[in-house]
Amino acid sequence: MRRLIIILGSAAATLAVVLALVLAWGLWSYQGPGPATDGGAARVVMLRKGAGLTEIASTLERDGAIRSKAMFAAAAQITGAAKSLKAGEYEFKSRASMASILRDIREGKIVVHQVTIPEGMTSEAAVELLMARPDLTGAVAAPPEGSILPETYQYERGEDRAAVLKRMMDARDELLLLLWTQRQPGLPITTPQEAVTLASVVEKETGIASERPQVAAVFVNRLRAGMRLESDPTIIYGLTGGKPLGRGLRASELAAPNPYNTYQIDRLPPTPIANPGRAALAAVLDPPKSDALFFVADGTGGHVFAPTYDEHLKNVAKWRAVEREREAKALQDKAGDLKAGR
Numbered sequence: 001m002r003r004l005i006i007i008l009g010s011a012a013a014t015l016a017v018v019l020a021l022v023l024a025w026g027l028w029s030y031q032g033p034g035p036a037t038d039g040g041a042a043r044v045v046m047l048r049k050g051a052g053l054t055e056i057a058s059t060l061e062r063d064g065a066i067r068s069k070a071m072f073a074a075a076a077q078i079t080g081a082a083k084s085l086k087a088g089e090y091e092f093k094s095r096a097s098m099a100s101i102l103r104d105i106r107e108g109k110i111v112v113h114q115v116t117i118p119e120g121m122t123s124e125a126a127v128e129l130l131m132a133r134p135d136l137t138g139a140v141a142a143p144p145e146g147s148i149l150p151e152t153y154q155y156e157r158g159e160d161r162a163a164v165l166k167r168m169m170d171a172r173d174e175l176l177l178l179l180w181t182q183r184q185p186g187l188p189i190t191t192p193q194e195a196v197t198l199a200s201v202v203e204k205e206t207g208i209a210s211e212r213p214q215v216a217a218v219f220v221n222r223l224r225a226g227m228r229l230e231s232d233p234t235i236i237y238g239l240t241g242g243k244p245l246g247r248g249l250r251a252s253e254l255a256a257p258n259p260y261n262t263y264q265i266d267r268l269p270p271t272p273i274a275n276p277g278r279a280a281l282a283a284v285l286d287p288p289k290s291d292a293l294f295f296v297a298d299g300t301g302g303h304v305f306a307p308t309y310d311e312h313l314k315n316v317a318k319w320r321a322v323e324r325e326r327e328a329k330a331l332q333d334k335a336g337d338l339k340a341g342r
Contacts, residue, residue: 030071030075030097030098030099031097031098031099032097033095033097034065034066034067034092034095034096034097034098034101035064035065035066035067035095036094036095037064037094037095040094041094042091042092042093042094043063043064043065043091043092043093043094043096044089044090044091044111045059045060045063045065045089045090045091045092046059046088046089046090046157047059047085047086047087047088047089047090047105048087049087049088050087051087053073053076053077053082053085054069054073056072056085056105057069057070057072057073057076060072060101065092065096065101066098066101067098071098072098072101072102075098075099075102076102079102081102081103081105081106084106085105085106086105086106086107086108086110088108088110088111088156088157089110089111089156089157089158090104090105090109090110090111091111092104110156111156111157112154112155112156113133113135113154113155113156113157114152114153114154114155115129115130115133115152115153115155115164116151116152116153117129117148117149117150117151117152117153117168117275118150119150119203119275119276119277119279119280120150120200120203120204120207120274120275120276120277121148121150121274121275122142122145122241122242122243122273122274122275123142123143123144123145123146123147123148123275124142124241124242125242126142126148126165126168126275127140127141127142127143127165130161130164130165131161133161135157135158136155136158136159136160136161136164137158137159137160137161138160138161138162139161140161140162140165143165143169144271145200145242145271145272145273145274145275146172146193146196146197146199146200146271146272146274146275146276147169147172147275148165148168148169148172148275149168149169149171149172149175149275149277149278150275150276150277151168151171151277153167153168153171172275175278175281176192176195176196176281177192179195179281179282179285179286180192180195180285182285182286183195183285183286184285184286184287187220187284187285187287188220188223188224189220189223189284189285194268195281195284195285196272196276196281197268197269197271197272197273198216198219198220198223198268198284199216199272199276199280199281199283199284200272200273200274200275200276200280201219201229201231201233201234201262201268201269201273202215202216202219202276202280202283202284203274203275203276203277203280204231204233204237204273204274205231205233206302206303207301208301208302209279211302211303212279212280212283213283213287213288214288214290214292214295214303214305215283215295215303216280216283216284216287217283217287217288217289217290217292218290218292218293218294218295218305219231219284220284220287221290221291221292221293222293223267223268225293226266227293228262228263228264228265228266229262229267229268230262230263231262232249233273234260234261234262234269234273235249235253235254235258235260235261235262235263236249237260237269237273237274238258238259238260238261238269239253239258242273242274260273290305291307292305292306292307293306293307293308293309293312294306294307294308294309294311294312294315295312296312296315296316296319297319298315298318298319299318299319299322304318
């Protein structure tokens with residue numbers, strides 16, 4: 001009996017040691033460093049939508065993120081994470097622990113991609129930008145001009161382009177509704193669509209954010225006075241659909257019939273000429289008080305504003321002088337290059 005007790009005690013001690021080693025190994029496998037990647041780069045793993053625990057564990061093991069799918073499955077069950085694992089694209093650091101990987105998948109820390117629609121971009125160009133993204137799926141047609149809000153939008157790999165485009169359009173509708181309800185009283189704009197159209201003209205007239213309210217005020221003043229907008233970008237849109245003209249407008253183009261020629265038509269062009277951003281929309285619906293009716297480039301990238309035509313002509317003369325000076329310098333530089341054999 002004494003010998004049996006000794007044998008059983010020894011076996012129990014051995015079993016306890018084995019269990020302790022197994023537990024230590026399990027804890028190390030779960031919390032310790034995971035597999036390394038080539039060169040230490042991050043590892044990207046795609047977990048299919050609708051995948052269960054077994055498939056997720058197998059995918060992680062196959063892609064080298066974990067060493068044991070059985071250990072991962074057991075850890076997910078023990079921690080209660082098994083029923084809350086989320087599909088998507090994940091990026092794990094080299095040697096990321098199983099614990100951190102399980103936590104990320106449980107919390108849905110997926111890789112988020114971004115696409116930026118610049119202010120003043122046409123709807124056709126915006127769709128071309130979406131179609132060029134290889135991590136999106138599906139095809140979309142260009143929506144009406146002015147129906148997208150230029151912003152930076154997040155999306156997931158494999159998301160449908162139509163869903164991303166809808167978010168852009170919904171964002172525009174939401175902002176426009178808010179700004180329209182808070183608009184300045186007495187504006188010569190009768191519908192939200194007219195506000196978008198005028199804002200698109202403002203957007204294309206200046207790339208300087210601080211000038212948008214001033215430009216908006218000029219156009220609002222002109223509409224109130226029954227004057228034509230006389231905006232070059234509207235003519236360009238009628239000629240090219242919003243693509244760069246690559247040169248200055250010709251006198252014949254200024255005088256030619258064109259539904260977007262605001263030198264020839266009264267009030268606004270028939271549609272927006274681009275997708276205006278937040279600042280341009282806000283500017284036309286709440287313009288600052290101003291008596292300016294004209295503006296022209298000032299030679300520094302901005303514009304100078306004037307309340308009278310006579311003052312405007314003086315500003316135009318200054319701009320023409322700047323243009324002549326630049327042309328003369330360009331000719332001198334070209335002559336110098338030719339003389340130097342460049």
